[in-house]
Amino acid sequence: MSKMVHDFNDIIRKLRKDLFGKGPERIHTVFVENMAISTLYGNLTPTEKFIASRPDGTDMVHIARTKMIQQVYSTNVPKGIEEIVGAKLVHLFTDMKVEEDIAVSVFVFDKNIALERA
Template identity: 75%
Template sequence: MSKVIHEFNDNIRKLRKELFGKGPERIHTVFVDNMAVSTIYGNLTPTEIFIAKTPEGRDIVHSARTKMIQKVYASNPPVKLEELVGAKFVNLFSDIKIEEDIAISVFIFDKNIISNPTE
């Protein structure tokens, strides 16, 4: 199972690096029923950190980060993630706490993610 989670996290990291110019520093993912819940640390670029020094800037970075990632997954379903978990991607719920640079993404699939503890 740890191999599947590692590959799942690696795919998240690569996509976010492509989108934002910087991949997260650390990702922790757990599979629960039909969901993959990923806690993502160290997301922000130096530019975003600078912008987020004001309340208005934090709101801009928060909105851009959450809406952009949701739009990408909605328009381009993550085929590699689907192959890894053996289920069809349905939706993504995501949020980020700018002050602490921690994001959460909940990937919803069409059926329970079948895990093999020997992997």
């Protein structure tokens, strides 16, 4: 894993740990053109797992997680993300499959960040 991917993943992990009390257990990130695509495994806290096991709980956890992440990134880009890739974050798309405890985030930047790796 390159230092850039490692540093990028560390920022994501720290932000989510600060927000939810637990960061992902594993993150896999790839840089493609102007995007960083991160798959996050093992995200849920014990409380979220309990809520998700109840009727309508999965929807509650899904909505809370995805809306909170989108709001945080739209109001305050995490420190260091833009510096690592050398581009400005313009969009974040994120979703989660609560039943499998897998999340995906697609970070869209204002220029090709994959070229920066060469």
